[in-house]
Amino acid sequence: MKVFNTVFIIVLFCCQPVLMAQQHNVEKEKRKLAQAETMYANMDYRKAIELYKQVKVTDKEQFVKLRIASSYKNVGDLQSAEEWYRKASSKQLPVEDQYAYAEVLMSNGKHDEASEWYRLHAQHAPDDSRSKSKLAAIANLSSYYEKKDSYEVQLLNINSSYSEFGVSFLEDGIVFASTREEVAPKKRYNRTNSAYLDLYQSKYDEDGNLGAITKLGKNVNTKYHEGPAVIYAGGNKMIFTRNNADAKVKEKDHKLVSFQLFETQKDKKGDWDKPRLLSFGEEKYSVGHAAVSQNGKLLYFSSNRPGGIGGTDLYVSENLNGGWGTPKNLGDEINTEGNEMFPFISGDSLLYFSSDGKGGLGGLDIYRTSLTSQQSVENLGAPINSEKDDFAFVLHKEGNWGYFSSNRPGGIGDDDLYYFSIKAPQPKLPPEPEVIPNDTIIAEKPEPTKVYVVQILALLNPVTVHKSFLQDLEGVVKHDGKDGFHRYTYGEYEGLEEALESLEKIIDKGYSDAFLRRIERYSELSKGPGKSVDELYISEAKKNAVF
Known part of the structure; x- marks a missing residue:
C-alpha cells in the first residue's frame, strides 16, 4: 500500500505541470475569444476575423465560424462569407444565421441554394415576412429583367478606388459622400480601413460633365463621418448625416457611435454656417439618410429608433412653425423586419428607397411607391438593381435621369456612383398579316414543352x-x-x-x-x-x- 501511495503522489506531481499548462491554454483561448468579441462589437471586423481564426475552443467551434462568416459579410467579402457559412452549416444553424446565409447565397447568384435556406428560415420564423418575399422573388426572377432595356446606366468618371455614394443635386453639380482621402492608419475608420466619410461636391462643365471635386467647408466636415446629404430650398438649406459629436463616444471605448441628422444653411457669403442637431435626435439610436419633399414641409429619414418594425425603418417628420415634429413610422407596407433606408422624394408624391427585406435580385434593392394613392411597392428591376447592394437613388426634376450608388462588379471602388437615363419608349409597329398560300401544307403542332x-x-x-x-x-x-x-x-x-x-x-x-x-x-x-x-x-x- 505504501508503494502504491508513493507512486500515486509521484504521478500526481508529474501531472500538475501538464494540468496547469492545459488550464493556461484554456484561459488564453478564452481571452482571445473575448478580444475577438470586443472587436466584433466595435465593428472592427477585419481585426475580429484575425482573432477568431486563432481561437481553438471546441465547444465554440460553430459559434466562431458563424462570427467569421458574419464579419466577412459585414466587410462585403461575400465569397469568403459563403465559405464560412458553409463550414458552419455542418450543424443546424441558428434561425437568424439561416437567413444571413441565404442572403449571401442570393447575392452570390446561387438562387436555388438560397431558396432552400430561405425556406428553412421561413419554417423556423413563420412571422418574419422577409423569407416569404425572397422566395416569391426567386420564383419570378425573370420579371425583374423585363425593363432592362428601358434604362441606360453608366459608371461615373469621378469615382475613386475608395467609396462614393449618396448624391444630392446642386443647381450646378452634385454633392456626395466619399472616403477618398488618403490618411494615416490612426485616422482610419476600423470597419473599412479607410478615411472617414466626408462630403464633397463636383460641378458640371460646359458640356454637362462632372468635373473638379472639392470638399465642403470645415463647418460641415469633421474628423469623423459626414454622410449623405439633401440640399433644398433653392440650394440654400442642407440636412446631412453625421456622427453625433455631442455624444462624446470614441471608437476606442468599444461602443457603437450613433449617427444623427444635422441641418445648416448658407450665410450671406454663400458658405455653410455651423450645423445644428435636429431636435428629435438621441444618442441611444441612429438617424440618417434625409430626404425633403419639394415644398420643404416633410422630412423623410431612416432610423433604428425604438418601436420600429425591423433593423432600420423609414420615418416622416413634418415641419411645424420652423421646427421638425415627432417622427411617424411609414408602416409595414413599406418597412419590413429588415432594413429600409436612403429615401428620396420625387415631386412630393413618389417615394424611392432601398430595402434588403423585400423580394428582389439580392442585397439592397431600390423600390418606389406612391405616397398619395394605394399603389403597391414596386421593385425597379435591372439594370438599376443587381445581385449586390443598390441604393441612394435620386431622380432629377426633369424626370428622365439621375444617379444611384452600387457595389456591383465592374466598379472602381467599394461603392460607386452611377448615372442613369430613362429611354423613351419606341412605338410598336403593327404586326404584318400572316399570309398562307392555298397550296401550303400546315404541319401538325409540336408537342407542348413541359416547363x-x-x-x-x-x-x-x-x-x-x-x-x-x-x-x-x-x-x-x-x-x-x-x-x-x-x-x-x-x-x-x-x-x-x-x-x-x-x-x-x-x-x-x-x-x-x-x-x-x-x-x-x-x-x-x-x-x-x-x-x-x-x-x-x-x-x-x-x-x-x-x-
Missing part, C-alpha cells in the same frame, strides 16, 4: 422517404442534389396556371413547403437525372428480398 414542376420536399437525409409519406401521389421523382439536398418533385406542366392549380392541391394535402420551380433548374442542381420514387422502392425491395 414547371411542383417541388414537394427538400431533405438532407439521403434515404428515400417512406411511401406513406407521399400519400396517394403518383410519379414522384427524387433528385440527389450537388449541395447535399435531396429534392422530391411531382408532375410536369406546360402552363403556369395549370402548375399553380396543382401546387394548391399539393399544399392542401399538407405539403406546406411545396413550391413551383422550372424543370430546367434540376439539371444544374442535381448530380444526375431524377429517379422515379416507385422504381427506387422496387429496387430496394429486390435488394432486401430473401431467396
Whole structure:
C-alpha cells in the first residue's frame, strides 16, 4: 500500500505541470475569444476575423465560424462569407444565421441554394415576412429583367478606388459622400480601413460633365463621418448625416457611435454656417439618410429608433412653425423586419428607397411607391438593381435621369456612383398579316414543352422517404442534389396556371413547403437525372428480398 501511495503522489506531481499548462491554454483561448468579441462589437471586423481564426475552443467551434462568416459579410467579402457559412452549416444553424446565409447565397447568384435556406428560415420564423418575399422573388426572377432595356446606366468618371455614394443635386453639380482621402492608419475608420466619410461636391462643365471635386467647408466636415446629404430650398438649406459629436463616444471605448441628422444653411457669403442637431435626435439610436419633399414641409429619414418594425425603418417628420415634429413610422407596407433606408422624394408624391427585406435580385434593392394613392411597392428591376447592394437613388426634376450608388462588379471602388437615363419608349409597329398560300401544307403542332414542376420536399437525409409519406401521389421523382439536398418533385406542366392549380392541391394535402420551380433548374442542381420514387422502392425491395 505504501508503494502504491508513493507512486500515486509521484504521478500526481508529474501531472500538475501538464494540468496547469492545459488550464493556461484554456484561459488564453478564452481571452482571445473575448478580444475577438470586443472587436466584433466595435465593428472592427477585419481585426475580429484575425482573432477568431486563432481561437481553438471546441465547444465554440460553430459559434466562431458563424462570427467569421458574419464579419466577412459585414466587410462585403461575400465569397469568403459563403465559405464560412458553409463550414458552419455542418450543424443546424441558428434561425437568424439561416437567413444571413441565404442572403449571401442570393447575392452570390446561387438562387436555388438560397431558396432552400430561405425556406428553412421561413419554417423556423413563420412571422418574419422577409423569407416569404425572397422566395416569391426567386420564383419570378425573370420579371425583374423585363425593363432592362428601358434604362441606360453608366459608371461615373469621378469615382475613386475608395467609396462614393449618396448624391444630392446642386443647381450646378452634385454633392456626395466619399472616403477618398488618403490618411494615416490612426485616422482610419476600423470597419473599412479607410478615411472617414466626408462630403464633397463636383460641378458640371460646359458640356454637362462632372468635373473638379472639392470638399465642403470645415463647418460641415469633421474628423469623423459626414454622410449623405439633401440640399433644398433653392440650394440654400442642407440636412446631412453625421456622427453625433455631442455624444462624446470614441471608437476606442468599444461602443457603437450613433449617427444623427444635422441641418445648416448658407450665410450671406454663400458658405455653410455651423450645423445644428435636429431636435428629435438621441444618442441611444441612429438617424440618417434625409430626404425633403419639394415644398420643404416633410422630412423623410431612416432610423433604428425604438418601436420600429425591423433593423432600420423609414420615418416622416413634418415641419411645424420652423421646427421638425415627432417622427411617424411609414408602416409595414413599406418597412419590413429588415432594413429600409436612403429615401428620396420625387415631386412630393413618389417615394424611392432601398430595402434588403423585400423580394428582389439580392442585397439592397431600390423600390418606389406612391405616397398619395394605394399603389403597391414596386421593385425597379435591372439594370438599376443587381445581385449586390443598390441604393441612394435620386431622380432629377426633369424626370428622365439621375444617379444611384452600387457595389456591383465592374466598379472602381467599394461603392460607386452611377448615372442613369430613362429611354423613351419606341412605338410598336403593327404586326404584318400572316399570309398562307392555298397550296401550303400546315404541319401538325409540336408537342407542348413541359416547363414547371411542383417541388414537394427538400431533405438532407439521403434515404428515400417512406411511401406513406407521399400519400396517394403518383410519379414522384427524387433528385440527389450537388449541395447535399435531396429534392422530391411531382408532375410536369406546360402552363403556369395549370402548375399553380396543382401546387394548391399539393399544399392542401399538407405539403406546406411545396413550391413551383422550372424543370430546367434540376439539371444544374442535381448530380444526375431524377429517379422515379416507385422504381427506387422496387429496387430496394429486390435488394432486401430473401431467396
